[in-house]
Amino acid sequence: MATQQSTSPRTRRGSRTDKPTIADVAALAGVSVSAVSKVVNNRPGISPPTRQRVWDAAEKLRWSPSATAVALRGARTRAIGMVAGRSADVLAADPHFSVLISGIEAELAPADYGLLLHIVGEEPGAEERAYRRLAEERRVDGVILTESRIGDSRFELLRQLRLPAVLVGTPWREDPIVSVRAGGEQDAGIREAVHHLAELGHRHIAYVSGPEDRVHTVFRRRVFEAALGERGLRPTRIVISEFTADAAVKAVRRLLAEPDRRPTAVLFANDTMAVAGMSAARRLGFDVPRDLSVIGYDDLPVGELVYPRLTTIGQDLVQLGRAAATAMFGLLDSGRSEPVEPTAVRPPGLLVRESTGPAARGA
Amino acid sequence: MATQQSTSPRTRRGSRTDKPTIADVAALAGVSVSAVSKVVNNRPGISPPTRQRVWDAAEKLRWSPSATAVALRGARTRAIGMVAGRSADVLAADPHFSVLISGIEAELAPADYGLLLHIVGEEPGAEERAYRRLAEERRVDGVILTESRIGDSRFELLRQLRLPAVLVGTPWREDPIVSVRAGGEQDAGIREAVHHLAELGHRHIAYVSGPEDRVHTVFRRRVFEAALGERGLRPTRIVISEFTADAAVKAVRRLLAEPDRRPTAVLFANDTMAVAGMSAARRLGFDVPRDLSVIGYDDLPVGELVYPRLTTIGQDLVQLGRAAATAMFGLLDSGRSEPVEPTAVRPPGLLVRESTGPAARGA
DNA sequence: GTGAAAGCGCTAACAG
């Protein structure tokens, strides 16, 4: 019984190179398709010997259920989307993204989930269009967002699209969206940094911030001011800059231009800016850390590559990525939208390396 | 006529929040589903007014064809796969990948293709398993490979899986696989670099190579030797190292340890290594470029961030990525496997910045 | 010009 029926899909076309289907496996195992389905999905009601035969047949045919068919059937897509609204070069310069993605993948891969990436430029509607497509075409089960922005419109859009979403980082206002961030004191790192500098005798500390349309940018700048205030100090200067290296260089030039307003230490909004700033200072003839102490943020690999090695505020981006993926799964399993408990990710902390040292001259 | 039939899919379930289907659009437009299909796929046989009504209805319902349904129907998945067989941190340290991906995406996005990324560790079977899943589950239309390896087994695997593939870079032996690489003289960059150093009076030039299981690694090292030979020189030393920063640091320590065998210039297999090596040299008390000239490869953004700015051999990775995507489309359209004409990508060329200078002392 | 109907590969009722 049951080996070859003339209606077997195998007979459909002559080509014996076609991908096997569940029917082929069923035929080879001498069972019905539903039996195969139950076996591969671990549903009860199939005897062990039958299960074995099915597995053997599947193995022999090198068959796995077609992802598209399963998805169409209404189940999961087994793919998570991510849209990066930045231009190619900015992305390349700031490995922030790559690290995060590595973390996300670390969780997705074992669950046999894929990450569907969309790098769209910074043109106005591009990002929104990308999310729309993802949702309308039902390509992914959910999306992971980064870089919460002030007045971020993506949450509203995603809710409207009914696309489950997880945000990495602090949301703008507590939007009803699942977000993943470092546990404990979010501001620990910057406080430690300020403390560290104060201990080293610095009284003139400047801050180079990124574009203030990002939530985390503003948050960091404010924490900096607060931490300084607690020690009775005021920021020597705060420069708002772009995230690019060029902008950081310009910021440093301005900072070091006037001798009487010159800081002895600078905090940067991220490592890329810090490294660029450090180079700029050296080019201007200032030694780091002798004449100027520099602190970055993120703990990207580049910080350890340069000389002097960059003192920075490290946050575990890989861990954050993993947490985001885990939260996503939680969302998906809980039949949507009830926030998962905030994942415990180690709070950012100061990593003292070589770019900070004692202040040269007292106030 | 034709607005609401009781059998409309809309009636299926009470939930009016379900995603619209082609049937909804058909109903709203007062036509049949096949008419809608023809319209959205630009098939002939539908009158202009009807087309318009269909478009309007689709627009109003915010409907786009479900990607999964279309894929199941046998058409394209509209997704390209990429598997990175590296650990998360290595990937993060070397933005090579991100830049390439940006380029690929630049072509995929307008064609409404997605990039399905899989970052698997370096465990033995992981990469192969990833490709297998991609193929067996029919998740992608093809894959893009990078970093051709000596004795690369992926081509054979992919052929067997009948998964269209494009390789970025020079293949190991001319495997019958579509590959994309810089046009013209592949070795131009390294030759220019050697020429540049020779002009500056360097006679003692060393090379720090990466793991020699990569095709490009071996190729670059050989070109270096050849270029040197043409000027009657021999490499002072060649150090085989890992791609990591640590390894580069160790290599430099060894290189600078013995005064009598000390090179006055070093070429590195990539920018990350070069930057790390440069820092190591400075830490040992050697000034760059006064005591040691340093040249990298790739022209990653980090090269412009550091001080002194890195002289490097630039290859247009973004362009390469675009070319790979284009080649993929060619493959897909040509009904498979006949190599597309090699895309013209600018050959690698030397970018002289600050890390190279005149040799300190003559031989 | 337009529509009805047959699947694509799979899962989940429902029968046996």
Place this chain on the structure above:
DNA sequence: CTGTTAGCGCTTTCAC
């Protein structure tokens, strides 16, 4: 315990 069957949303002959 196992098999039959009806779709999931779409495209595509083939009639009308």
